[in-house]
Amino acid sequence: xxxxxxxxxxxxxxxxxxxxxxxxxxxxxxxxxxxxxxxxxxxxxxxxxxxxxxxxxxxxxxxxxxxxxxxxxxxxxxxxxxxxxxxxxxxxxxxxxxxxxxxxxxxxxxxxxxxxxxxxxxxxxxxxxxxxxxxxxxxxxxxxxxxxxxxxxxxxxxxxxxxxxxxxxxxxxxxxxxxxxxxxxxxxxxxxxxxxxxxxxxxxxxxxxxxxxxxxxxxxxxxxxxxxxxxxxxxxxxxxxxxxxxxxxxxxxxxxxxxxxxxxxxxxxxxxxxxxxxxxxxxxxxxxxxxxxxxxxxxxxxxxxxxxxxxxxxxxxxxxxxxxxxxxxxxxxxxxxxxxxxxxxxxxxxxxxxxxxxxxxxxxxxxxxxxxxxxxxxxxxxxxxxxxxxxxxxxxxxxxxxxxxxxxxxxxxxxxxxxxxxxxxxxxxxxxxxxxxxxxxxxxxxxxxxxxxxxxxxxxxxxxxxxxxxxxxxxxxxxxxxxxxxxxxxxxxxxxxxxxxxxxxxxxxxxxxxxxxxxxxxxxxxxxxxxxxxxxxxxxxxxxxxxxxxxxxxxxxxxxxxxx
Amino acid sequence: xxxxxxxxxxxxxxxxxxxxxxxxxxxxxxxxxxxxxxxxxxxxxxxxxxxxxxxxxxxxxxxxxxxxxxxxxxxxxxxxxx
Numbered sequence: 080x081x082x083x084x085x086x087x088x089x090x091x092x093x094x095x096x097x098x099x100x101x102x103x104x105x106x107x108x109x110x111x112x113x114x115x116x117x118x119x120x121x122x123x124x125x126x127x128x129x130x131x132x133x134x135x136x137x138x139x140x141x142x143x144x145x146x147x148x149x150x151x152x153x154x155x156x157x158x159x160x161x162x163x164x165x166x167x168x169x170x171x172x173x174x175x176x177x178x179x180x181x182x183x184x185x186x187x188x189x190x191x192x193x194x195x196x197x198x199x200x201x202x203x204x205x206x207x208x209x210x211x212x213x214x215x216x217x218x219x220x221x222x223x224x225x226x227x228x229x230x231x232x233x234x235x236x237x238x239x240x241x242x243x244x245x246x247x248x249x250x251x252x253x254x255x256x257x258x259x260x261x262x263x264x265x266x267x268x269x270x271x272x273x274x275x276x277x278x279x280x281x282x283x284x285x286x287x288x289x290x291x292x293x294x295x296x297x298x299x300x301x302x303x304x305x306x307x308x309x310x311x312x313x314x315x316x317x318x319x320x321x322x323x324x325x326x327x328x329x330x331x332x333x334x335x336x337x338x339x340x341x342x343x344x345x346x347x348x349x350x351x352x353x354x355x356x357x358x359x360x361x362x363x364x365x366x367x368x369x370x371x372x373x374x375x376x377x378x379x380x381x382x383x384x385x386x387x388x389x390x391x392x393x394x395x396x397x398x399x400x401x402x403x404x405x406x407x408x409x410x411x412x413x414x415x416x417x418x419x420x421x422x423x424x425x426x427x428x429x430x431x432x433x434x435x436x437x438x439x440x441x442x443x444x445x446x447x448x449x450x451x452x453x454x455x456x457x458x459x460x461x462x463x464x465x466x467x468x469x470x471x472x473x474x475x476x477x478x479x480x481x482x483x484x485x486x487x488x489x490x491x492x493x494x495x496x497x498x499x500x501x502x503x504x505x506x507x508x509x510x511x512x513x514x515x516x517x518x519x520x521x522x523x524x525x526x527x528x529x530x531x532x533x534x535x536x537x538x539x540x541x542x543x544x545x546x547x548x549x550x551x552x553x554x555x556x557x558x559x560x561x562x563x564x565x566x567x568x569x570x571x572x573x574x575x576x577x578x579x580x581x582x583x584x585x586x587x588x589x590x591x592x593x594x595x596x597x598x599x600x601x602x603x604x605x606x607x608x609x610x611x612x613x614x615x616x617x618x619x620x621x622x623x624x625x626x627x628x629x630x631x632x633x634x635x636x637x638x639x640x641x642x643x
Numbered sequence: 644x645x646x647x648x649x650x651x652x653x654x655x656x657x658x659x660x661x662x663x664x665x666x667x668x669x670x671x672x673x674x675x676x677x678x679x680x681x682x683x684x685x686x687x688x689x690x691x692x693x694x695x696x697x698x699x700x701x702x703x704x705x706x707x708x709x710x711x712x713x714x715x716x717x718x719x720x721x722x723x724x725x
Contacts (some may be wrong), residue, residue, distance in 0.1 A: 170682075171706075171707050172681075319684070322702035323686070323688065323702035331648065348683065352686045354690070406715075586667075595679075599679070605678045605681030607661055607662055607663070608662070626695030
């Protein structure tokens with residue numbers, strides 16, 4: 080098998096003038112980059128890392144906006160044999176103190192040797208580093224020389240071994256110990272081989288992506304897979320896309336894009352927010368697969384997307400699904416490539432109460448489950464019960480996976496690694512069932528909330544809410560409720576308020592606003608739904624833990640869904 | 644400053660974006676840098692401004708640097724309508 084640097088070397092030798100990447104940025108002309116451009120730009124960064132005394136195998140944290148610097152420095156680290164990991168850039172709304180705390184926590188666990196960022200952000204990075212921090216250098220784009228032809232033979236990246244760690248992907252928890260998923264060259268190569276076969280990837284494909292690169296879907300499907308495989312990538316910024324979602328459709332039309340990956344909410348977002356005038360001349364007939372991945376997939380979202388864009392050439396057969404996680408590099412299953420995505424209408428009530436997927440064509444309680452498809456060739460899937468026993472078809476249990484592309488471990492977290500495996504199988508924490516050899520995901524074991532493809536830990540939200548004066552100590556609960564309009568989850572906070580009965584409606588309103596403000600600025604969530612209650616409302620389990628599911632049910636009974 | 648226009652913007656944001664119809668948004672309250680309007684809702688706001696006031700906001704303008712308060716948005720609309 081080839082390591083990353085070997086693959087890049089091969090493209091550089093064989094196809095130096097082939098366009099590897101079309102880089103898009105709002106307000107600027109599209110920039111096509113050949114493999115020669117890409118690797119010469121990356122080489123400048125590799126030289127800078129060498130000059131500053133980084134050692135191959137050390138971790139480099141990249142804190143950069145969507146930019147050529149991000150692309151070049153990522154591959155620069157690879158060419159140098161260092162281990163890159165991208166951290167999200169600070170957003171306008173997030174409190175700098177909170178960001179600093181996240182960074183400090185990441186540095187403490189991961190022990191990176193270098194951070195790459197902008198000069199204006201350097202003070203923020205320095206502030207997060209303790210005097211005895213592992214970070215020996217903060218490298219800035221201004222220190223990097225112009226692109227230059229790489230001398231591959233002397234680049235340490237070419238000496239990396241298949242089982243060496245090639246990259247880390249950090250999970251997005253806001254507090255607590257960070258977990259960096261460590262992946263080897265071999266694991267990534269095995270995933271790309273199996274996944275490329277599953278989606279019938281060919282050099283004629285064109286991948287169009289707006290996904291952030293700090294997330295597995297963006298990093299693997301929308302960045303590394305095309306660039307390492309010699310498949311053209313059209314890459315835009317998530318920041319630009321969210322302000323003008325039609326950009327994705329325009330890019331597919333302009334570049335005859337064939338493949339894109341989207342979280343479920345994006346289907347609704349595109350169907351609802353794109354104006355006809357932005358679709359003039361747009362032709363989506365080249366799109367052979369639009370792959371729904373990274374949050375619960377909804378039949379209704381696919382239908383809305385198809386109805387909206389069918390007249391612009393979108394083919395029904397393009398709708399596809401995938402179940403993926405960073406721990407398996409990316410994909411576990413793939414559906415909708417060789418035939419339509421299987422839709423499995425089942426009884427929602429029995430799914431919830433008896434944890435069985437009972438087929439049912441009509442009726443009030445039918446839910447149309449979208450299949451995530453079949454396991455890709457190198458990955459086996461089991462559905463297991465609480466004791467690890469295999470469950471029969473159509474019974475809901477935890478999804479366990481075994482493959483040759485699993486993580487090497489959570490970086491510097493042997494405790495978390497040991498906890499995640501049982502008998503060599505990785506326990507995903509997702510619930511689902513199998514039917515006819517296909518995998519259906521129904522929910523999650525942990526109380527994780529997924530908003531727009533981003534993982535949100537309720538504990539983090541609760542901690543923020545409980546820090547607001549007037550909220551009873553330890554008496555706030557956070558959970559997600561499905562928002563069918565937006566196609567994703569909406570976060571709800573229920574907080575028990577001190578002296579609830581003595582407060583005026585205005586005082587309660589002000590307190591709710593303060594909770595919204597503190598949570599919004601301290602997390603990745605713009606919190607809207609806050610429900611204030613008197614003492615004793617929040618149900619806890621016998622062991623004193625918050626019973627989030629029970630509290631969620633009570634909230635839905637008393638307050639209703641997100642549209643209320 | 645057009646108080647009526649600010650009121651129209653405030654009610655729309657409160658009802659449709661924040662889903663708190665009773666909420667009042669002050670003319671000088673930051674709405675973007677505070678995260679009150681999240682990035683997914685910026686395009687909603689731009690569409691509303693266009694439909695209601697006939698003023699097109701370019702997507703590159705949907706940042707706190709262009710406007711962060713309803714007073715600033717009101718001024719932007721005013722200058723475009725002139």
